[in-house]
Amino acid sequence: MNAKVGNLIYKGKAKDVYETDNSEIVIVKFRDDITAGDGAKKENLNKKGFYNSIISAKFFEILEEAGVKTQYIDLLKPGYMLSKKLKMIPIEVITRNIAAGSLLRNFPFKEKQEFEPPIIQMDYKSDEYHDPTLNDDIAVALGLVTIEELNTIREITLKINTVLKDFLKSRGLLFPDFKIEFGHDNQGNVVLGDEISPDSCRFWDIETCDNLDKDLFRKGESGVMDAYIKVASIVLDEKDKKKWNLDI
Template sequence: MSGTFLYEGKTKIVELAEDGQSVILTFKDDITAGDGAKHDVLDLKGQYCSEITARLMHYLNTKGIYTMFLNYIPPNKIRARKLKMIPLEVIVRFKKAGSFVRRYGGNEGEDLPGPLVEFTYKSDVMHDPLMCVEHLEALGILSREHATIIIDEAKKAAMLLKEFFTLHGFELWDIKFEYGFDESGNICLGDEISPDTMRLRKAGEIFDKDIYRRNLGNPLEKYEVVLNLCRSILL
């Protein structure tokens, strides 16, 4: 299944579907880190991440979170709502890790007092700089009202996913979301939810892209574990 080409990113191709109202996202086997400085192609990675995204977004839809997801097209495609994406990464953190520790100190895995939301500007060249709400307003990226909505929605979505993974014995340390506006101007959760976009741990083991970032081997064995637990969510 293919449509009119719209955009190709590091890990996905976006095409306008035949109905002209939705898009088809094809998940590639590419994996990157360090703002694209590190790049490899891993067989089945696109298939794993597309199905995990489909099942987790469907789960969020059933819980009242508005996501792009419409249906899964095996093995590595998703039909989604057409969105005008906001050039931000919205990170919800439950524990100190990654860039948070590099900026502010503390120990990896140390609890934060509650879910903490960060905005970063999507730019590999600028290394995704951290932004506050006043930055978003001043640069015309997002109004204060829409930023407040996204903060609230991101916390709700992250808490639901945290609860889901906790039931399966996993800890969700943090997660990155991306949002866009639908054709009616409503804010909608888009892009991807997979081990590429979260830190997921179980009994000291890593089940996310940190395996790749830290040169600990091929992460797909652990991605497959995440996929199998997500298959408890019926599509």
């Protein structure tokens, strides 16, 4: 599907959203910017947007096949994703299968402790308030969602976790945790949006537990783009690599 890029309607830390000639469809541009610490740390990594977009597209396609509704329509070319226009819900939904990151700083869990069932955490997406953790009452009182929508979000999130965790395990990756976002489509349905990439997930090698995600950047370690490219090489099928002329 072709679409004409229109006016910029949203600029995030690492993505831009543009209007198209269809009021219900947008183009999401994945930029090469990478940030951490509420944007306090920022760099530009060559082709980061390229790889994040093709990884996200692959995950969205897997989820659509499993019956999860997403905003994804098509990847026009690496870096440019055609998507349904959503009214985004300002909640970050974090699913934790293995204890890592801020969970260890904030709570007395053991490093690499496994959770069954997984922990679902919801944070208020706000740089001004530094993304505080929500409970149901606060989310409803702020007018972000209804109780029914919170239940729907949890149900969808658990399905996403099962589908992607099983897929990644089959490819030799652990899925410690991930952050996703939802929005309302033009009919008011709760739909998965944003991205699923090394920017928003932790991916660990199943044998070594080596990080293959944004954690490398947070910790100031080298090899960030090497890790992103490795994730792409693992999750993409040969037909995907051929389609985008990738030698990985």
